[in-house]
Amino acid sequence: MSISSRFTVGVHILTLIELNKDGISSSEFLAGSVNTNPSLVRKIMGMLKKAGLIEVQPGIAGAKLAKEPATISLLDVYKAVDVVKEKELFSLHDNPHPDCPVGRNIQDSITPILSAAQFALEKVLGNVTIEEVLKDIVEKENNNS
Amino acid sequence: MSISSRFTVGVHILTLIELNKDGISSSEFLAGSVNTNPSLVRKIMGMLKKAGLIEVQPGIAGAKLAKEPATISLLDVYKAVDVVKEKELFSLHDNPHPDCPVGRNIQDSITPILSAAQFALEKVLGNVTIEEVLKDIVEKENNNS
């Protein structure tokens, strides 16, 4: 199992909007770069908008970042597109048997560990911004020219 | 999306095998505590056996840990039951468009970040052992008696 590509697509979208800041980033334009359909892009754009990361208006082509790219972390995107519910990255098996010492305590025992693991993952994502991703891409471009 | 309960069920199974070390931990016994069916338990037991974490023999009832519980980490279990493939916790969207600077570089740019995040998660799991989980459960039992 893996985390929905909505997350990485969201990062892709935000990065491209910033790179194309002087142009018009319509859902069709973005979908072309991601290689998916405009509807999915609009759906993700809706989530990013709701989270206050981009500005889009009905009827008007193009999206812009709502904040400086240096202030948007990958964690912001991760949470915006709702790929993993709070404290639910790991699934527990329901209704372990209460007559067994392990059964009646295992969930309380391991939940903090699982939360810590999830938090460690999120912390890494929180330390990287859209600006850094874009800068890295620009560098890669320069090295290959 | 969430990570299959095979992982947490695996932890449950190993912990109970150790707690019940003087008894016989058959698949039916374990399934009763987990509250699932013996077939699923045997399937997971097969994975744990393959990973060298438990000892089971065809036809002979009961499983035993193959190593000291202090030497089995949750990361060992996580890898044994194969819930997340190597470097594939996050999914990337296939075939971004090569004519776009973002499209042709985004995957190389964010893959190291995603790997780092996944590694951070795994590190937390690697720092907790079955022995610690069992000890915590025993403590919880004592506090509630």
Added chain:
DNA sequence: TTAACCTGTATTTATCTTGATTACATGTAT
């Protein structure tokens, strides 16, 4: 040896999530 019981493994099925696709209502601009 026979009967009872266990593990190992395959298959089937229902359920859920994802992502692709289509459709269309609503908003904007020329």
Added chain:
DNA sequence: ATACATGTAATCAAGATAAATACAGGTTAA
């Protein structure tokens, strides 16, 4: 009024999970 964009819902196929069933093969005890 026409053309085009966003917002959103509905549908669909594909893939994964876990429950359930079945049975082959191994072991033990009577």
